[in-house]
Amino acid sequence: MTIHETARTDSITRPRYVCAIGAMYSAIAIPRVMPIAQCGPGCVDKQYAGLAYINGHQGAGYAGGASPPCVNTGEKEVVFGGNERLRDLIQATLKVMDADLFVVTTGCISDIVGDDVQSVVGEFQRRNVPIVYAETGGFKGNNFTGHETIVDAIIDQFLGDYDGEKEAGLVNVWTVLPYHNTFWRGDLAEIKRILEGIGLKVNILFGYRSGGVEEWKTVPKAQFNLVLHTWLGLSTAKHLEKKYGQPFLHVPVIPIGSIETTRFLREVAEFAGVDKAAAERFIEREEEEYYAYMDNFSDFYSEYFLGIPSLFAVVADSAYALAINKFLGNQLGLIPVKVIITEDPPEEHREAIKGEFRNIAPDISLEAEFIEDSYVIDQQIRALPRKPAMLLGSTWDNDLAKEINSGIVEVGYPVSREVILNRGYVGYRGTLSLIEALFTAVVRRIP
Amino acid sequence: MTKINIENTAVESREQRLGTIVSWYGKASELSEISQYSKGGGCGGGKGRRCTICEASGPFSQASGCTDAMAECQAGNIRDAVLIKHAPLGCSSFQVALNTIYRYGLAMRGHKIENVTVTSTNLREDDMVFGGIDKLRLTVEDVWDRYHPKAIFIGAACATAIIGDDIDSVAIEYGEKLGIPVIPMHCEGFRSKHWSTGFDASQHGILRSIVRKNPEKKQEDLVNVISLWGSDVFTPMLKNLNLRVNYVVDMASVEDLAQTSEAAATVAFCNTLGTYLSEGLEQHYGVPQVRATQPYGIKGTDEWIRALAKLTHREELAEEYIAREHARIEPIIDGLRKQLAGLSGFVATGSAYAHGMMCVLRELGITLKGSQVFHHDPIYDSEDPAQDTLAFLVDNYGDIEDFTVSVRQPYQFYTTLKKVKPDFITIRHNGLAPVASRLGIPSIPLGDEHQAIGYQGVINMGFIILAVMKRQRFHQDLAKHVKSPYSQWWTAQTDANILSKHPELIWDDVSDAGVSAVKRAPQPISEGTG
Secondary structure, X not given: OOOOOOOOOOOEEOOOOOEHHHHHHHHHOOOOEEEEEEOOOOXXXXXHHHHHHOOOOOOOOOOOOOOOEXXXXXXXXXXXXXXXXXXXXXXXXXXXXXXXXXXXXXXXXXXXXXXXXXXXXXXXXXXXXXXXXXXXXXXHOEHHHHHHHHHHHHXXXXXXXXXXXXXXXXXEEEOOOOOXXXXXXXXXXXXXXXXXXXXXXXXXXXXXXXXXXXHHOOXXXXXXXXXXXXXXXXXHHHHHHHHHOOOEEEEOOXXXXXXXXXXXXXXXXXXXXXXXXXXXXXXXXXXXXXXXXXHHHHHHHHHOOOOOOOEEXXXXXXXXXXXXXXXXXXXXXXXXXXXXXXXXXXXXXXXXXXXXXXXXXXXXXXXXXXXXXXXXXXXXXXXXXXXXXXXXXXXXXXXXXXXXXXXXXXXXXXXXXXXXXXXXXXXXXXXXXXXXXXXXXXXXXXX | OOOOOOXXXXXXXXXXXXXXXOEEEEOHHHHHHHHOHHHOOOOOOOOHHHOOOOOOXXXXXXXXXXXXXXXXXXXXXXXXXXXXXXXXXXXXXXXXXXXXHHHHHHHHOXXXXXXXXXXXXXXXXXXXXXXXXXXXXXXXXXXXXXXXXXXXXXXXXXXXXXXXXXXXXXXXXXXXXXXXXXXXXXXXHHHOOOOOHXXXXXXXXXXXXXXXXXXXXXXXXXXXXXXXXXXXXXXXXHHOOXXXXXXXXXXXOHHHHXXXXXXXXXXXXXXXXXXXXXXXXXXXXXXXXXXXXXXXXXHHHXXXXXHHHHHHOOHHHHHHHHHHHHHHHHHXXXXXXXXXXOOEEEEEEOHXXXXXXXXXXXXXXXXXXXXXXXXXXXXXXXXXXXXXXXXXXXXXXXXXXXXXXXXXXXXXXXXXHHHHOOOEEEEOXXXXXXXXXXXXXXXXXXXXXXXXXXXXXXXXXXXXXXXXXXXXXXXXXXXXXXOOOEOHHHHHOXXXXXXXXXXXXHHOOOOOOHXXXXXXXXXXXXXXXX
């Protein structure tokens, strides 16, 4: 018996992102910044499990895991409100915990019953306690939009106004989503390295190479903002443009492969007005090393006589999906058969994202589909007339890959069958890791 | 004995049924004394559900865990049922971790390996205003079309409970339409201060809607084993008594759950997990539960085997098995005791499981000065003193000096560990092993909860401890190089419960620039125990 014929509703199985309060991991990703969670007892634990514990087995670091102070909202707070409990908790946190900045993140309960978090946090802000709040109730959005909410909260409530001098050559970088993108630590380190290589001073803002709150305090001084993502960070950059008069450069394609990375660096160098000759010297050194690796790799790529398959499909968030398609399609010469975007980007960015996928290479134009439900994703891949031999997807796609006899590389959330420390897939060095992962999966297809 | 009420769709929380607490400190013997309902103890002076234990509460708390997660790890892991989470998507953030567990459990039990089918109604802002019932209907239809399940569970969440979505009506509507059990679970996170109410919520639904009401036959050799996803140690064990195992709830089929009313007896790997279903099956379907302690340590296993044998009339087989196993394991355990001599441990797991684990460690000669259980049930649903696992521990294996009830709370754990200074900890649930690690202490995460069961469990634990102690060098080195997220003030505290005794302390010393003052103070380089 079939109850209804609707192929797609809004229900989701095997999710590929989490909810807005998961963006507490963006706070955790800034050294010595700590969330305080105004939410039910399970939210923090679930976000830890989903984002940091199992996803690449990254670990939650200093302020994550079970550490975040939390009101653990019970029936009493649901009925009478959670303001008093929150006030005590913040005060107690100042006594017990050690951080440079606290970010109060709210959950569904608080946002529905209407706790006045702003006024409670305001009391502490007036005492010059470094604390901000962000409304991140799970129904308000996902951890991508929650990330932007938290970033805005830090900018508006902690950094505040600035009309001083700008520092030439200083750039704020807004790129992959920490923790959700399993490879964010390696990627951010590489992006910082190559931007410094062309002579910029880089506020990378998240991860081990970030200077934490002291670095964030220099955000208003930056010469410009770089948004290196299909859409995430654009609203931040526009906000900063208004607030601090900073121009921004939007590069939707995160660079993978030498061609794209060099093109990216030249574009940034041009925009920033850095010393071109010095930038070119860095690029030359990097390319020399990169092509030394390619020289050897070409032995495999040209004569692996059990065959390197051409057809691939990508199921990932839009930024990684675009970056990977550009590299595999435009530089390696592989053939994309499908791309599915999984992070539910806001409606206003979708046309631009689609446009990018129509322009992968002169001979490659893709129609990106936005699907969040893994059951439907399975159906779409199964229905392809030409099945991919390589699936760049997530943990959720392993069974499907087996079913269609495809190799699999987990590049999109969640990545639970890899232990990831500093591996990244972007820039000159990350590309080498991606090639390793991709073609390891290819050679392992042989029984 | 308390009546297990299966008329209502909502389960009574543990606080209501059992007087469960999540915060307490003292000696194990003291807690045992005030929990001895059978003897009329209790600081409330009452018996049974009137027994109330005063809870330590303070102004500071860290993240706990919720009933919904525990309901999901049961109802979401039934092979031919589907769990719908009527919630925003974030409540499903646990799913990928649970999927790993599910696949592990399927492999351990020899079932076909597959992904979970748990499906979220994915509620958004508009749904909070207009209600999410239409989306729930669509989702029920989705999962029916996709999987044709034998049962559908509908789990409520904080958001849907507050906006008042009527999941009961949808369950009735589709139960009739589809001809399968469609089961509402009122497992929203804020309903109970302890996540174990989530076990009860899923088991309540199973008792109400899946268990066969009027079984035509009895299976006199079938034993319901209430467990999670651990490896299959019960089948070979019970084979010695010519008994077959019916694992519930995880990895079971709907038919496995239905036939629980035909079984000869019910046992559980842990009373925290099994108390509600065991008692419900006994009260409503006449399936007796084993009235004994749990199968941990030699003495506990002896008693448990004998009680099960008595219920199933297999006393002779039991005595043969017990004698055989004693002869087999005792020399091995003697050897292990020599190798483990001088080591001290610390148990931090769910309540009844912790009691069992401590029996195992003491059996191995491990020194145990402290422990942290995540909650405490003064009674279990049977109210039978034979199941009083804490009393069994204290009476047979002695007292535990620093016995803490604390619902995760790493800040307390941190202080307790520094005081007790164990060589290793055993752990379940995320978030505490990392605290120990940064203090130089290796952990034994008991994800496969069956490793410690029975006679072989004692041996298993001995070898696991010996192996994990080798990792001490990693953790001690780490402790020299990383800092825990606690202030200098908290780092200096020696009483993990100081803030429940003196909550006013939070207003002392923290100047308006208090955070940076604390931050700037030099931190000890090493917090190691060495």
